[in-house]
Amino acid sequence: MNPQLFHLQRDRDISGVSGTGRVADGVQWTDGTATVRWLGERPSTVHWDRLTDAIAVHGHGGATRLVWATPQPPAVDRVALRGRIAAAIYEHNNPARRWADAHPDDLLAYGADADAVLAVLPAFVDQVDQVAVPSPAVRKTLRRWAYAAGHIESELDDAVNRMYVQIARDMHRTADEPQPATEAQQDGAQPS
Template identity: 40%
Template sequence: MSARRFRLFRHEDVSGVSGTGAVAEGVRFTDGAVALRWYGDYPTTTVWDSIESVIAIHGHDGATEVEWLDPDSGPDPDVRVRTDLPPRPWPDLHAAPDL
């Protein structure tokens, strides 16, 4: 996959902080890692290991959705993706929905 841009679109502001509509923008890199930049009065940049992690933490059971800005180019055979990493520690705390 090539790097792919997205926005987080919030239908309901569960936290009472970020508002509704487009609340953040980001990019999913070729290895699946994600950089996320929040809009608003307190802009912040965070890095995640996957888009699923972002959704698990910030999705609020569908109140926030990923809006892809670029088409999905599919797997890139020239990019090596690590498969030997340990399991993520938070699945029991935050279940990510299927994309």
């Protein structure tokens, strides 16, 4: 993990001291500690052992939120991914059979096939940080949606980042859900 930049966005000023908007910049270090640089008339820098502690103290029950500079990629569950790959290969090679009913020898053999596929994935998985940034076309579309939803110009980038993170999470969740078989697959036909 590389150090991750963020800022604190205050939507409501509970204390009446720091105002609303971007109130601090920060970095979460590779060991999980965080440094927060408060902005404003009396800037200060504070180091926290855990970022969650900083949010617990300064989040004011959701009035201040953490905004990552780069949307955080969802974690990859490699064990579940291995199982899905093995099942997909098995069911592709055995269209009339289900992975859940596979012989123990097939479980081992197709598990080894899935391991071979996973062996080539780390190069891609390690690049998720670069992939997690929306393309200019996607960013432009999301800005239009955010503007249409009533966000003012100064809020658009934060709104775009929140939408993109939510879309990425939804896509990751959907990818992790078992996909229903089509009628043809249930009848034992090969998918086209």
